[in-house]
Each structure stands twice: as C-alpha cells, then as structure tokens.
Amino acid sequence: MRETLTPATMSDSRSTDLGDILNSLGVEVHKVHGDEVNCRCPVHAKVKGRESERFTFYLNSESGLWHCFTCGQRGNLSMLVSELTDDLGALWSVQSHLITNGLRRLTEEEAVYDDHDPNIDWMVYAEHPFLPKRILDYRMLDEEVAKRYGIRWDTELKATLTPIASPLGELRGWQQKKTGWVNNYPEGVHKMDTLAGVERAHAPAALLLESPLDVVRFHSVYDGLDISAVSSMGANVSHSQITLLSLRFDKLIIAMDNDKAGKAETRRMSKLLPSFRDGLRFWNYTSDDPKDIGEMTDGQIIKGLGRISSVNV
Numbered sequence: 001m002r003e004t005l006t007p008a009t010m011s012d013s014r015s016t017d018l019g020d021i022l023n024s025l026g027v028e029v030h031k032v033h034g035d036e037v038n039c040r041c042p043v044h045a046k047v048k049g050r051e052s053e054r055f056t057f058y059l060n061s062e063s064g065l066w067h068c069f070t071c072g073q074r075g076n077l078s079m080l081v082s083e084l085t086d087d088l089g090a091l092w093s094v095q096s097h098l099i100t101n102g103l104r105r106l107t108e109e110e111a112v113y114d115d116h117d118p119n120i121d122w123m124v125y126a127e128h129p130f131l132p133k134r135i136l137d138y139r140m141l142d143e144e145v146a147k148r149y150g151i152r153w154d155t156e157l158k159a160t161l162t163p164i165a166s167p168l169g170e171l172r173g174w175q176q177k178k179t180g181w182v183n184n185y186p187e188g189v190h191k192m193d194t195l196a197g198v199e200r201a202h203a204p205a206a207l208l209l210e211s212p213l214d215v216v217r218f219h220s221v222y223d224g225l226d227i228s229a230v231s232s233m234g235a236n237v238s239h240s241q242i243t244l245l246s247l248r249f250d251k252l253i254i255a256m257d258n259d260k261a262g263k264a265e266t267r268r269m270s271k272l273l274p275s276f277r278d279g280l281r282f283w284n285y286t287s288d289d290p291k292d293i294g295e296m297t298d299g300q301i302i303k304g305l306g307r308i309s310s311v312n313v
Contacts, residue, residue, distance in 0.1 A: 035061050041056060122171050135153065149197060149216050172190055191233050201249075251281065284311075
C-alpha cells in the first residue's frame with residue numbers, strides 16, 4: 001500500500017531532499033522548516049565581494065525559487081546550480097527533484113489538499129480595489145506607499161486588507177481591519193513565522209510594529225533607506241518571528257504599541273532576543289503620544305525617530 005503523506009510530511013520530505021542536494025554543492029544549510037530551506041547565501045561573495053556571515057538565504061522547495069534578504073539576489077533553482085557548478089549531473093539532480101515533486105503533487109490523493117483555499121492567490125487578492133481616498137486621508141496613508149505594500153479595500157466588509165505573506169512573498173491570506181474589529185482570513189492562517197512587510201524590507205534595521213497598517217503609516221512619513229518597518233500582526237511576538245528578525249536584520253528597533261500589552265511585550269522580548277550586530281534600540285513614547293505610530297501625526301513620528309535609544313524608558 002502506498003504511504004499516505006500529509007501536506008506537512010510531503011513538504012518536509014521535499015525540503016530535506018533539496019537540503020541534501022544543496023549540501024552536496026557546498027551550500028551550508030542552516031535548517032529546514034516546511035517548504036523553506038534556510039542557508040548561508042552561496043552567491044553573496046560574488047555580489048558583495050565577501051562571504052555571508054548570516055543565514056538570510058531562503059529557498060522554497062516546492063517552487064525552487066530563492067531569495068537572499070541580505071544581498072538581494074533571487075532566482076530559480078536551476079540558475080542557482082549553474083552559479084555553483086558546471087557539473088551536468090548536479091543540474092540533472094535538481095531537475096529530477098522538481099519533476100518528481102511535481103508528479104507527486106499531481107498523483108497524491110485529493111484529500112491531502114482539502115485545506116487548500118483556491119481563493120488565496122495574489123491575482124484573486126488583487127481583484128479588491130485600492131483604498132478609497134477618504135480612507136487614505138483618515139488613516140494618514142500615502143497612496144503610493146499603500147499600493148507598494150499591497151493594501152486593498154473590501155467593499156462588502158468596508159474594511160482595509162493587508163496581505164499576510166511568507167518571507168519569500170508567498171501569499172497565505174490577509175488581515176481585515178476596520179474600527180474596533182480585526183480578523184485574519186482565512187481562519188487559522190499561518191502568520192506567526194512571518195512578519196507583515198518583511199518580503200519588501202530592504203534596510204539593515206527593522207522597526208517592529210504591531211499593526212501592518214502602522215508599517216504603511218510610518219513609511220508614509222519616513223522614506224529613509226536605513227530602516228524598514230515590519231509588523232508582528234498582533235501584540236504577541238512568536239519565537240519564529242524573533243528568529244526571522246535576527247536572521248534578516250542587523251539592528252532591531254522595538255516600537256510595540258504604547259499601551260499595557262505593548263509595554264509588557266517589549267519587556268518580555270528584551271529578555272528573549274538574541275544579539276544583533278548593530279544592537280537593539282527602543283522607540284520611546286512620551287506621555288502625550290497616542291497608543292501607536294498609526295495614530296501619530298507626521299511631526300510626532302519625526303520627533304519619535306529622534307528619541308530612539310538603547311534604553312527602554
């Protein structure tokens with residue numbers, strides 16, 4: 001009898017096989033998690049002139065697409081192998097891996113994919129219109145920044161939509177939000193091992209916020225190249241999110257909400273965080289500030305940037 005594989009075991013099997021292939025090509029594999037293989041970037045030296053010191057290279061075992069969050073290089077699996085070796089046998093191993101996994105997905109029992117929602121697709125998501133001007137004005141969001149971060153509008157719910165994507169940009173769902181109400185779609189969407197906005201982050205320093213819309217609000221005011229805002233999508237930051245922050249960024253600025261829950265989470269995180277190459281910093285609110293950056297005026301955000309320090313006050 002053929003072994004029945006769950007989505008999790010199928011994913012892990014594909015990723016482990018691919019990890020073995022990468023190891024044979026001299027790539028240092030750090031860990032395998034679901035569909036993603038995390039490695040030390042094998043093309044970093046060619047791009048930057050020095051070897052990568054961090055594991056910021058992610059490869060998706062299902063699609064074969066990869067991206068280094070440090071040097072910015074990306075491509076497919078065949079391109080990567082061509083960069084690493086002239087061995088035609090290695091290239092054939094990679095092609096066999098992709099073909100085999102494609103056939104496995106086609107022949108596996110349909111029940112395995114019962115939890116797949118065909119509506120969770122970038123093209124389907126993009127059918128929602130952009131934010132109306134009245135919402136942009138109300139939330140003090142720059143229209144171009146909102147479009148850059150994929151913010152959309154649900155005309156039936158009268159709610160803003162922010163995408164929930166993997167670190168490689170694979171759409172998992174989205175967050176629906178309106179005054180007094182927040183919901184993640186679909187129910188149970190896997191969001192605790194990613195950060196809102198991380199797939200678009202470019203800077204060496206991260207500004208960690210609670211709300212995805214606060215990411216857009218911050219960059220509506222601040223367009224510097226040294227800080228990229230990301231969101232934990234809630235008041236609780238998971239261990240996987242902490243790991244992703246430490247792998248992706250050289251510096252972390254914690255800017256959780258200016259309320260009881262946000263302050264408690266900031267204290268908790270401070271005890272758990274690993275060291276960052278360029279240090280840990282804090283966004284220090286004043287007693288006159290609102291509860292988060294999303295509600296701040298442009299002037300308050302600019303002044304807040306000037307109060308970032310190594311001490312949480």
